[in-house]
Amino acid sequence: MSSYREKSIVFIGFMGSGKTTIGEQVAKKLYRDFVDIDEEIEKEYGMPVIDIFKVHGEEAFRSKEKELIKGYCERPLKIISVGGGAFMNEEIREVCLQNCIVFFLDLSFNAWKERLTLLLPSRPVLQGKSIEEIEELFYKRQGIYADHNSKFTTDHLDIDEVSDYLIKSLKTSWDLYS
Ligand SMILES: Nc1ncnc2c1ncn2[C@@H]1O[C@H](COP(=O)(O)OP(=O)(O)O)[C@@H](O)[C@H]1O
Ligand SMILES: O=C(O)C1=C[C@@H](OP(=O)(O)O)[C@@H](O)[C@H](O)C1
Numbered sequence: 001m002s003s004y005r006e007k008s009i010v011f012i013g014f015m016g017s018g019k020t021t022i023g024e025q026v027a028k029k030l031y032r033d034f035v036d037i038d039e040e041i042e043k044e045y046g047m048p049v050i051d052i053f054k055v056h057g058e059e060a061f062r063s064k065e066k067e068l069i070k071g072y073c074e075r076p077l078k079i080i081s082v083g084g085g086a087f088m089n090e091e092i093r094e095v096c097l098q099n100c101i102v103f104f105l106d107l108s109f110n111a112w113k114e115r116l117t118l119l120l121p122s123r124p125v126l127q128g129k130s131i132e133e134i135e136e137l138f139y140k141r142q143g144i145y146a147d148h149n150s151k152f153t154t155d156h157l158d159i160d161e162v163s164d165y166l167i168k169s170l171k172t173s174w175d176l177y178s
């Protein structure tokens, strides 16, 4: 078990909440390795997530997602962004919460809606859904993100503001709990 200061950090939250973008920024600013689980799955299958869902199915995606998250979470000093559906799995929730500091990147549905067009082509889970169905999924998913160590609402903040705040908050907790 690593010391509190060396624990890896995991970002969770709904699709498009900024886990990949902000995780990468935070990693750069803290001089840590960044791991985006979706990217790792894409590398293994040699195709984008949307095609993995089409060719191999969601079950294969979820199984690889679990295997990779379990592997990375047990290592120290990483910044890990997991996909928005990963926390549906209890084993993943447990391994992340036991080994890492879990940050929930939250935003309001209103703020999220502005990103919809940008996200639609690459997010299989959103395909073919009406805006009402997406809104229902958004609120249903809030439940799976309820287990976390720290939550940050990103409405009206740009990527630098969010990452700077997160680093400040991490440094405070390292000073308090190390
Ligand atoms: N705080 C933010 N303000 C504005 N746009 C953001 C913010 N965070 C992320 N984005 C944009 O939203 C899109 C989705 O972000 P991404 O990091 O891929 O989210 P996730 O990994 O949670 O699905 C990207 O185009 C990114 O530039
Ligand atoms: O919420 C989900 O079920 C998913 C979220 C995606 O990641 P992002 O949250 O980074 O978009 C990706 O893992 C896949 O498309 C499934």
Ligand SMILES: [Mg+2]
Pocket: 019, 020, 021, 036, 038, 081, 082, 083
């Ligand atoms: Mg992502």
